[in-house]
Amino acid sequence: MSVQTADSAVVMRGIVKTFSGVRALDHVDLEVRTGEIHGLVGKNGAGKSTLVSILSGFYPPNEGEITCGGKTVSAVGPDQAKGLGIAIVPQQVHVVSGLSIAENVFCGELPLTRLGFVDWRRIRREAMEQLALINIDIDIDRTVESLSVSERQMIDIARAFSRDAHVIILDEPTASLPKDEVKMLFGFVREMCKRGVSFIYISHFLEEVFELCDRVTVLRNSRVVGHFDVSELDVRRLVQLISGQDIARFGRKRREAHERPILEIEDVTRPGAYEKVSFTVHAGEIVGLSGLEGSGKSELVRGLFGLQPMGEGAVRVDGRPYRAKAPEEALAQGVAYLPRDRYGLGIVPVRSVAENVGLCVLRKVTNRLGFISRKVERPLVEGYVDMLQIKISNLDQELQFLSGGNQQKVVFAKLAATKPQVLLLEEPTQGVDIQAKEEILRIVVSMAGDGVAVVVVSDVIDELLDICDRILVMHRGVMVAEFDPDDQGTSGADIMLAIEGNLAPR
Amino acid sequence: MKKNRMPILLLLIDNLIWVILVVVVALFSIFNSRYLTEPNLVDILVTASVLGILVVGQTFVLITGNFDLSAEGVVGLSAGIAVWLQGAAGQPTFGSGWHVNVVFAFVALFAVGAATGTINGFLITKVKMNNFIVTLAMMIVLEGMLPALSTGSTMSGAPASFNWLGTATIGTFPICGIVLIITFVGAHLVLKHRPFGRDLYAIGGNPQAAFASGINPNRRVYQAYIISGILAAFAGLILEGQVQSVPADLGNGMIFMVFAAAVIGGISLQGGRGNIIGAFGGVLLLAAITDGLNLLAVDVYFTSIIEGLIILAAVFLDTQKTRLHRIVEGKRAIQALHDAAMAAGEAVAIPPL
Numbered sequence: 001m002s003v004q005t006a007d008s009a010v011v012m013r014g015i016v017k018t019f020s021g022v023r024a025l026d027h028v029d030l031e032v033r034t035g036e037i038h039g040l041v042g043k044n045g046a047g048k049s050t051l052v053s054i055l056s057g058f059y060p061p062n063e064g065e066i067t068c069g070g071k072t073v074s075a076v077g078p079d080q081a082k083g084l085g086i087a088i089v090p091q092q093v094h095v096v097s098g099l100s101i102a103e104n105v106f107c108g109e110l111p112l113t114r115l116g117f118v119d120w121r122r123i124r125r126e127a128m129e130q131l132a133l134i135n136i137d138i139d140i141d142r143t144v145e146s147l148s149v150s151e152r153q154m155i156d157i158a159r160a161f162s163r164d165a166h167v168i169i170l171d172e173p174t175a176s177l178p179k180d181e182v183k184m185l186f187g188f189v190r191e192m193c194k195r196g197v198s199f200i201y202i203s204h205f206l207e208e209v210f211e212l213c214d215r216v217t218v219l220r221n222s223r224v225v226g227h228f229d230v231s232e233l234d235v236r237r238l239v240q241l242i243s244g245q246d247i248a249r250f251g252r253k254r255r256e257a258h259e260r261p262i263l264e265i266e267d268v269t270r271p272g273a274y275e276k277v278s279f280t281v282h283a284g285e286i287v288g289l290s291g292l293e294g295s296g297k298s299e300l301v302r303g304l305f306g307l308q309p310m311g312e313g314a315v316r317v318d319g320r321p322y323r324a325k326a327p328e329e330a331l332a333q334g335v336a337y338l339p340r341d342r343y344g345l346g347i348v349p350v351r352s353v354a355e356n357v358g359l360c361v362l363r364k365v366t367n368r369l370g371f372i373s374r375k376v377e378r379p380l381v382e383g384y385v386d387m388l389q390i391k392i393s394n395l396d397q398e399l400q401f402l403s404g405g406n407q408q409k410v411v412f413a414k415l416a417a418t419k420p421q422v423l424l425l426e427e428p429t430q431g432v433d434i435q436a437k438e439e440i441l442r443i444v445v446s447m448a449g450d451g452v453a454v455v456v457v458s459d460v461i462d463e464l465l466d467i468c469d470r471i472l473v474m475h476r477g478v479m480v481a482e483f484d485p486d487d488q489g490t491s492g493a494d495i496m497l498a499i500e501g502n503l504a505p506r
Numbered sequence: 507m508k509k510n511r512m513p514i515l516l517l518l519i520d521n522l523i524w525v526i527l528v529v530v531v532a533l534f535s536i537f538n539s540r541y542l543t544e545p546n547l548v549d550i551l552v553t554a555s556v557l558g559i560l561v562v563g564q565t566f567v568l569i570t571g572n573f574d575l576s577a578e579g580v581v582g583l584s585a586g587i588a589v590w591l592q593g594a595a596g597q598p599t600f601g602s603g604w605h606v607n608v609v610f611a612f613v614a615l616f617a618v619g620a621a622t623g624t625i626n627g628f629l630i631t632k633v634k635m636n637n638f639i640v641t642l643a644m645m646i647v648l649e650g651m652l653p654a655l656s657t658g659s660t661m662s663g664a665p666a667s668f669n670w671l672g673t674a675t676i677g678t679f680p681i682c683g684i685v686l687i688i689t690f691v692g693a694h695l696v697l698k699h700r701p702f703g704r705d706l707y708a709i710g711g712n713p714q715a716a717f718a719s720g721i722n723p724n725r726r727v728y729q730a731y732i733i734s735g736i737l738a739a740f741a742g743l744i745l746e747g748q749v750q751s752v753p754a755d756l757g758n759g760m761i762f763m764v765f766a767a768a769v770i771g772g773i774s775l776q777g778g779r780g781n782i783i784g785a786f787g788g789v790l791l792l793a794a795i796t797d798g799l800n801l802l803a804v805d806v807y808f809t810s811i812i813e814g815l816i817i818l819a820a821v822f823l824d825t826q827k828t829r830l831h832r833i834v835e836g837k838r839a840i841q842a843l844h845d846a847a848m849a850a851g852e853a854v855a856i857p858p859l
Contacts (some may be wrong), residue, residue, distance in 0.1 A: 035828075092804070305718075307717075308717065326717070326722065327717060327718050327719065327720050328720040328721070330720075330724055331719075331720040337718065344714055344715070345714050345715050345716055345718045346715055346718070347712065348707070348708045348711035348712045348715050348716065348778065349705055349711065349712065350711045350712075350774075350778045350779050351708060351711050353780065355704060355707065355708070356758060358704070359704070359708055359715075359716070359719040359720075359721075360719045360720050362701035362704050362705070363701050366700075367732060370700060370701075371695065371699045371700055372700065372701065372704070414719065480569050
């Protein structure tokens, strides 16, 4: 156990956090020195967000202590983070877009005159001083709406600075930034460091970590893998640390050859999202599709399903020309889609299991008079509930009362009921428990076994390696690599490198 | 797992509206011996008929998570136009109408409702205007059009065939009561047992998920507004028959009772929840209360105060119902998890990234 030294800005020691019995953080340590930019990296679900959420007081840890500004506490209270000088700049920047920049810098604590009115002169003067102090040259009377994303982030950082924050957490700040704005933001962050502010920098873009950070902490499976000086690492080593070495295979028996092409995509292009993407998925084949956020992988499947415009290019489903302007049309042509956002797009939480399972196929279970036939509907729903082992007390139970894993299985049942030829899955195991994860992967494999062409969009490389016949990688809208999980030379680290945009010499 | 066994507690909670109805009827019959007599029960049914048909139309819209305030405007204007077309007594602005055939009058009546629903649906689903404001404005417009047509006078003089639905009886049983029951049964079948109804619930519960499941939410919401408009015109027809005339404010103010009945009956204003049978209970309860207070000769101002308070009390009980429901369902869900011996915990609370 290290003792906080004079140059530590914040020290977290032995942090444990469990959610309903699942360890999200397991004795995690983190030390950020004064004036350093400290990278925090790991796969989705490794615990990065949980750790910074604890640091910024969103929730208390189960164990561990936090030392900051000379004070040691067991938990940062929701209102304490500000007092301790900790601030977070989230991915979606918390600015009030209709207000002026000056107002945003002070938002939440507008200084008042003696009469209790807002002291506008003081706000404008001090906002101008704040921005001058940190070398931002923006007219403070502009509304925030008129700013670019990076400018907004800088305003947010300025706001944190105006409240005497000396540890500022940046959560994926560059995910939606064009390159020149990234440069601007980095320059700004370095400038702030010289003034003694420390940064915790979370990013999936590893090249940025090398460019910006002094030290880096790697998290994997809720534990710390290690703390490193960036100078002692290279990209390949970092990817290995992030992904881990051992990859457990699902042990799926793959078919020798998939002959019948079901989903054929040819030169599909939507400017700004993806460019000249071509691939074919055969009957019974599972193709993994991975890439960073914004690589075009999600946009592609959503475009195919008609949730977004698909753009130019030729698509065929089982030999027939295919195009869907809405999900309705996609489903009618045998294409089903499992959304990443289960609560937003997947389920109707206030309706029953039966209604949710039947949602896509209602029209096919009606009798001659157009009424839904209970005699057809109930056995259909029960069949899927049994087959997918969905744990419910009765078919009329509302979906909101089910666990995440069972909700996800209901979505699978809904899709399976449409008897699709093509199944597009986006992050199928996100937000479900470990046991359900395995069951869901089994469902995917068994649906492929019935001759469905499956595309799995996922960040979880281990799972893709387990179940896929091929893994495709997209980077900045372009298909950049294809991997064969059966090839002995294929490793998770290679795929991670490709995802990062660094193609391994093969 | 497959058996649908509801614990008694849950059954009572779910049917709370009927429990309240029985209590209210019992109380009134204690205070006034005439309350539980046949003529009075017929009165209750007649009161319930117009309100009930409006509630059915409103329920279609409410289930999708929208409002239709314009329904009460349709009641007056549709009846007004139909009566005027047949040659109304009174001082209508454009002379005393065209003396058209009663069949054409019916067509015109429903056309007013359908047109209103179409305009509402267009502005809300295509132009993406706020449904509350659109239908509020529409209500104000319609309620201005009726006195503009009738110069503020009461129009009357429609033939008996036009007034038949509101006035006729079989023995002592009013036709409008039968119409009410048929409307509710029909709505129940459509909402619960037809894909259309299931679509409406799904849209109200989660419009994006409904869209991603192959439903066209805009089309369905459009249709719900047209249904609401047509049923409001139907309610206007019956009300005109009951009062045998069209005063310049026919239907005005009814929408509050419509909402009260629907919400008391368990229709969620957020959409996606509630069934038409509960709404029927809400209609009967309000009609029973209005009639009871009338029978007890309670001063009209106090009637309004008491009705308002009873609505508050019923909705309060309804929120408690949801809370109790959550507790009971939650316990059952946990029980189900234990039954399944789920060893692994849940990771749903972990935010992504």
